[in-house]
């Protein structure tokens with residue numbers, strides 16, 4: 001069934017041809033630092049021109065589906081047209097200007113792509129966020145960023161309305177919905193009537209483009225600011241070798257649009273190569289739907305966190321052959337060598353690993369065609385120079401455990417974050433000699449392959465999310481049953497780690513049924529903060545291990561969980 005989506009009519013779709021490649025955009029070399037770059041005008045409009053000149057096949061730029069049989073297929077020409085309209089809505093109707101900030105809290109709907117490109121055209125800094133956020137998370141983000149605009153759907157609009165009086169900088173609220181809502185601008189109607197004429201700004205490569213919020217160990221999420229260089233990096237030859245995408249490829253990156261992985265895997269990577277970007281709405285994650293989708297559509301590459309591949313493997317007892325799938329990529333958390341091998345054996349497709357953070361984008365990986373060393377995250381992708389360093393920034397000998405460092409002196413490489421916005425102290429803290437210290441531990445072998453070992457702080461890595469323990473502890477503290485708590489990672493066969501809370505109860509709750517209380521506390525955390533952070537394991541204790549100064553020793557609890565004590 002092929003339907004139009006909210007009045008946008010699908011472009012014709014023919015069979016793919018494999019003869020064309022995206023070599024035309026290869027204008028830059030790995031260490032080039034062009035003064036000006038804008039993904040919309042330099043990349044998207046380039047492919048629009050290629051389409052017009054008949055130099056790109058007829059496959060769509062964006063191919064979106066949902067479980068109801070709706071489908072959207074937009075060519076690069078349509079993307080250019082619609083994103084110019086989006087830029088006009090943002091600037092003319094909403095009054096946003098270059099350098100203003102827009103919080104973008106949308107599920108996987110086609111409008112997300114229009115708005116991100118619209119922002120890039122207009123120089124508006126977009127700040128993606130997951131739709132799992134609750135009012136408190138949104139309030140914090142709006143206040144700390146002084147965002148002038150927010151765009152979301154019906155689900156979160158009431159939460160935004162409840163806090164808007166506390167956000168004096170906020171001047172525009174955009175709704176993506178089939179219904180109108182008082183006080184909100186209706187994006188779907190506005191884009192239809194907006195003009196398709198828009199002149200893209202001439203952005204400097206080092207002008208700010210996006211802000212991603214990242215979890216901290218001790219405090220609230222930090223604002224990781226990226227320049228247009230993040231998008232330029234996808235055009236550099238070494239980065240292009242990573243996926244080796246062709247215009248005939250169809251890439252599906254299963255990441256929530258709130259994360260940097262989606263901005264790279266669902267936008268910059270495929271479109272730099274003129275490939276088709278495939279999106280499934282997936283309002284709820286279901287491994288069965290993933291399997292069916294890989295069978296039904298001609299997806300050639302799939303990028304997802306390890307937990308997704310694990311969940312698919314868990315569902316199937318025999319071999320699986322997805323008709324078009326050629327290559328799989330994973331990142332966001334560590335992958336076991338056995339899992340990598342199991343995926344290859346059962347599907348016949350290689351699964352290669354990448355590594356990155358909100359601060360770095362994709363920093364290293366096993367490039368397509370490169371030898372896979374099971375359990376390794378591959379090698380640095382230039383212009384990043386990764387070394388294993390000690391606490392002072394000295395490079396450690398091969399095969400020695402240390403921190404993963406990315407060289408920033410004498411020159412910060414293209415694509416690395418600019419700074420933690422408004423937080424010079426944290427920015428300085430992660431600078432370590434000539435390197436940015438990722439805080440992740442690893443070793444490097446003779447061939448430059450990097451082997452991940454873990455974090456050097458309390459951040460919990462679960463299903464590809466990085467969760468700050470303090471955020472969960474703060475959420476628990478709001479419940480009357482919790483006298484104090486300590487949150488750490490605990491091993492899990494599917495999610496690698498899950499959040500575990502050690503809780504000291506207040507006297508009134510000591511006699512309560514512990515299973516019931518566990519569920520109540522889990523629901524409570526899900527209701528006050530993004531649900532992915534909720535403690536999947538809870539243990540009630542009479543006291544928490546502390547230092548003589550009264551600081552909770554999370555490391556002791558973590559070691560206990562991992563059987564190291």
Ligand code: BCO
Pocket residue numbers: 131132254255256259260261284285305307308331332333355356357358361362462463464465526531532533
């Ligand atoms: O476990 P439960 O079922 O009880 O609860 C789940 C959800 O059902 C629930 N939930 C989700 N949305 C909700 C909600 N509840 C209320 N309101 C909502 N709006 O909350 C729990 C959420 O946990 P989850 O998201 O971990 O669970 P799920 O659904 O099993 O999904 C599994 C994954 C693997 C799809 C998911 O964990 C995921 O998407 N992980 C990937 C995250 C990611 O993309 N990370 C990349 C970060 S960027 C990076 O690493 C840099 C690389 C360059």
